[in-house]
Amino acid sequence: MNLKRGDSLTLFNSGPSSFCRVEGIVLYNNSYRDSLTVEVPIFQIEQLKKIISGSGFVYLYAHEKGLAYKCKLKSCDDTTLILESPINSIKVDKRDSERKMIKEGLKIELSHGTKILKKECYDISLTGFSLLIGSLEKDWLDLKFIGKAKIIFDEDKGRMKVENIGFIKLAAYANENAPFAKYRISYKICAKEKVTEKLLQKILK
Secondary structure: OOOOOOOEEEEEOOOHHHOOEEEEEEEEEEOOOOEEEEEOOHHHHHHHHHHHOOOOEEEEEEOOOOEEEEEEEEEEEOOEEEEEOOOOEEEOOOOOOOOEEOOOOEEEEEEEOOEEEEEEEEEEOOOEEEEEEOHHHHHHHOOOOEEEEEEEEOOEEEEEEEEEEEEEEOOOOOOOOOOOOOEEEEEEEEEEOHHHHHHHHHHOO
């Protein structure tokens, strides 16, 4: 399994009647010991408990690689899981809501009252996006945030309403384009103008 330290993951279970998921990050991938260590945010502990109860397996989705894995759970200590390295991976089919990793040129401007945050976009889809922020910007980690956002791509702009749906703490120097980033925040797009929809489609081509 070619996962590396700092890779972002979604962990989920397989039960359709009680589906749960949490965001996580790879801490270590030890091929010699056949183990993968993953950390999830502390505020998602209750969801994590639901995921690891039952079958003894955890499903992972690696965003950057577009691959899904089924892993056997070795142990769990609060927010840290140790999993057996999976033998096989499944390539996830491309779909409209797939996230596209952004290297440069796409900015997101968030506004909440008198506060404004303008950052390079980390990844984006038709339904959401994420940003990398530093420790001085951690006020934006507020999970109750629902506000306005502006997407800026070259000369094009679009407006939308967004909601903070979670964040994860990043390992040091996990992202080469933003080595001092401390957190990755994920936002859901709740509403958008028609011009914004067209702009997102252009970006995701």
